[in-house]
Amino acid sequence: MDTKELAAGTSTAAISAAMALLPLSFSYPPIPYLKFDLAEVPVFLALLGFGPTAGFLSATVYLFALLLMGQFSPLGPLMKYAAVVSTFLGIWAGLRLIGRSGPRAKLVLSGTLGAALRIAVMTALNYLVLVVFFPDFLGFAVGALSAFMGTKLDPGTVGLLLVLAHTALYNALHTVMSLALSVAVLKGVMAAGAPRPGWRPWIV
Numbered sequence: 001m002d003t004k005e006l007a008a009g010t011s012t013a014a015i016s017a018a019m020a021l022l023p024l025s026f027s028y029p030p031i032p033y034l035k036f037d038l039a040e041v042p043v044f045l046a047l048l049g050f051g052p053t054a055g056f057l058s059a060t061v062y063l064f065a066l067l068l069m070g071q072f073s074p075l076g077p078l079m080k081y082a083a084v085v086s087t088f089l090g091i092w093a094g095l096r097l098i099g100r101s102g103p104r105a106k107l108v109l110s111g112t113l114g115a116a117l118r119i120a121v122m123t124a125l126n127y128l129v130l131v132v133f134f135p136d137f138l139g140f141a142v143g144a145l146s147a148f149m150g151t152k153l154d155p156g157t158v159g160l161l162l163v164l165a166h167t168a169l170y171n172a173l174h175t176v177m178s179l180a181l182s183v184a185v186l187k188g189v190m191a192a193g194a195p196r197p198g199w200r201p202w203i204v
Helices: 003-020 040-050 052-069 075-098 103-133 135-149 157-191
Strands: 025-028 031-037
Touching (some): 003 040, 003 052, 031 157, 052 075, 075 103, 075 157, 103 135, 103 157
Antiparallel strands (some): 025 031
């Protein structure tokens, strides 16, 4: 890890931690405890602008910041970390596989792999949380989904499958949001004349 990666990882994590204290998240309407979190964007910037080392460092420092804040700790921060890291692994694997493709192909294919891995990991973890560790959460989730759909859902197999399906959709949408905003910010910074040695734009 060089100095720039260290600085990028820690500074973006600090920005994310500060953003997490602000009302910058909004609920996924069918299941309100699922939040679209803009604080992910600086962590994504570390990955896209400075590479995997800075990205994973940023995600890890952000995890410890969330644990210290005590917001649904430790479950909430650990689930957030799993979501971000699985997305990063998918994006990183996609960029390694794509090679010298154009920026648009890199963005689409690596983003798709990132979303797919995030969905797979978070579906498995949510199944464990809802069925094994905290089954009361399943009743709340099914109740919220029932109210949104205007029908009565049984908190059994059908209810669980619908909750997991909506969780997968939420994670797909969150990946698109975080990646699109990060790319837009990175393009803006580069257009403003950011020093080339300090940036390694894999996608833009």
